Amino acid sequence: MxxxxxxTVAYKTFHTNIERSRAFxxxxxxxxxxxxxxxxxxxxxxxxxxxxxxxxxGALDAYLHDLILEIVPTYAPRSEKLTTALRGIAKSDPSLxxxxxxxxxxxxxxxxxxxxxxxxxxxxxxxxxxxxSNALSYVGCTLTWPDFDxxxxxxxxxxxxxxxxxxxxxxxxxxxxxVRRPSAGETINLVDEIAKLxxxxxxxxxx
Numbered sequence: 207m208x209x210x211x212x213x214t215v216a217y218k219t220f221h222t223n224i225e226r227s228r229a230f231x232x233x234x235x236x237x238x239x240x241x242x243x244x245x246x247x248x249x250x251x252x253x254x255x256x257x258x259x260x261x262x263x264g265a266l267d268a269y270l271h272d273l274i275l276e277i278v279p280t281y282a283p284r285s286e287k288l289t290t291a292l293r294g295i296a297k298s299d300p301s302l303x304x305x306x307x308x309x310x311x312x313x314x315x316x317x318x319x320x321x322x323x324x325x326x327x328x329x330x331x332x333x334x335x336x337x338x339s340n341a342l343s344y345v346g347c348t349l350t351w352p353d354f355d356x357x358x359x360x361x362x363x364x365x366x367x368x369x370x371x372x373x374x375x376x377x378x379x380x381x382x383x384x385v386r387r388p389s390a391g392e393t394i395n396l397v398d399e400i401a402k403l404x405x406x407x408x409x410x411x412x413x
Contacts, residue, residue, distance in 0.1 A: 212413050216272035217405040223265035224398050230258035231390060247387075255385040256376050262397045263333055263373040269401050270332035270341040273408065279320040281412050283346025291344060295326045334370040335363035338400070347407050358399050366400070369393050 213221075234254045236242045247255070277283065296302060299322050309315040332341045335351065342349055354362035375381040 212409050214273060214276055214405055214408060214413070216269050216276050217401060219272060220265055220269035220401050220405075223268065224262060224394060224401070227258045227261040227265060227394050227397075230254045230261065231387070231394070234258075234387065234390075252382070252384070255387060255390045256383070258390045259369060259385055259393050260373050260376055262394045263370055266338070266397050266401060267332050270338065270404075271327055271330070273404070274327060274341060274344050275320060275324055277345045277408060277412060278323060279316050281346075283344070283411075285343050285346050287340060287343040288346075291326070295322055298326060333373070335366050338366065342404065345408055346411060347404060349403060349407050354400060354403055357403055358396055360396070362396065362400065365396055369396070 231254070234242065234247075234251055242251075278288065302318070302322050305318050306315050309318055332338055339351075351361075351363040358365075372383050372385070375383060
């Protein structure tokens with residue numbers, strides 16, 4: 207069975223979200239009206255392009271959160287970073303080990319752990335190349351940035367860092383960087399390729 211038949215639940219949600227990001231571009235392009243007129247975009251049109259970037263970065267962040275919750279409780283990948291994270295979870299939730307010991311079934315234990323992991327992840331961000339790499343380590347995925355570069359034909363980590371920096375400027379500082387229509391489309395495609403490659407690798411490992 208190929209990856210096209212077996213995707214993680216996390217990726218299926220991501221696909222919906224990245225298509226929502228593309229919807230910003232379809233509105234910008236005014237496809238229902240036969241195409242956008244040439245000329246300087248309006249203020250609202252510029253915000254559509256910025257919004258597509260913000261939503262794409264958020265979609266990847268949410269995907270990685272969901273992927274960790276889907277994979278770690280079920281498959282317990284071997285990873286030094288995950289081991290460190292588990293110590294942090296145990297420290298922040300001292301009663302977890304007792305709850306796991308008293309759980310009446312494996313399903314209940316798994317759910318108890320998933321709940322604790324979800325709470326631990328609440329204040330974690332997976333935006334930017336370094337944090338994406340951390341997320342990959344948690345799920346035991348050994349992809350490196352050169353692996354992504356072979357598919358995207360770009361310096362993927364550098365591009366993702368630029369995109370994430372631009373996203374933070376928009377969301378946290380209210381800045382108005384000029385995002386061109388072709389660049390917005392390339393951003394969405396890059397983020398989509400990153401998630402696809404991760405999901406293929408994870409499906410190969412576990413599903």
